[in-house]
Amino acid sequence: GQQVMQIPQYQHVQEGEDFTTYCNSSTTLSNIQWYKQRPGGHPVFLIQLVKSGEVKKQKRLTFQFGEAKKNSSLHITATQTTDVGTYFCAGPSSNTGKLIFGQGTTLQVKP
């Protein structure tokens, strides 16, 4: 079945360093969404990308959607302790439309 994979699973960085998580789908996606879950919290919607090659920025966060619409990335510049959490990508199944989540990348930031 359709799969959405994320790497790395875990990332520890020093505060101020950059961070990138990658998301790869086994099939073409109509759109991709990113969510952030703080420790002890619930996933919170960050952004949605729809167009091939689309790049969107939210302050220090840069999101990209690949040209083939099968991969995406989230890059955080100069991480802060408030960036700690698990970042999930999710895309709709081409068959059923149900949202398929990646396994998530857990980011730890050392102050």
Next chain:
Amino acid sequence: KAGVTQTPRYLIKTRGQQVTLSCSPISGHRSVSWYQQTPGQGLQFLFEYFSETQRNKGNFPGRFSGRQFSNSRSEMNVSTLELGDSALYLCASSKEPTGLTYEQYFGPGTRLTVT
């Protein structure tokens, strides 16, 4: 606008019992999805309801069931609980079905512990 609410927030049950969890979506949202989250398995899709109809179902046994009411509120039921059912159960609502370009809004979850 009020967010997604889930009740109860915490629950402790014994193996073999059954449990019903409730989710109230954001006003105006007609799609409700349920997920099981465990440390080892991440976010696993259970089912999605839209306009009182189950639209999608994940790979869970028949012990897991759900329904949606005319006011879009949803319930999920787990019968004959097993230890492995211990997890955080998240409900998420969106305006339209998830296959369209609508983001999901998650509730705080129900933490279920089966002993």
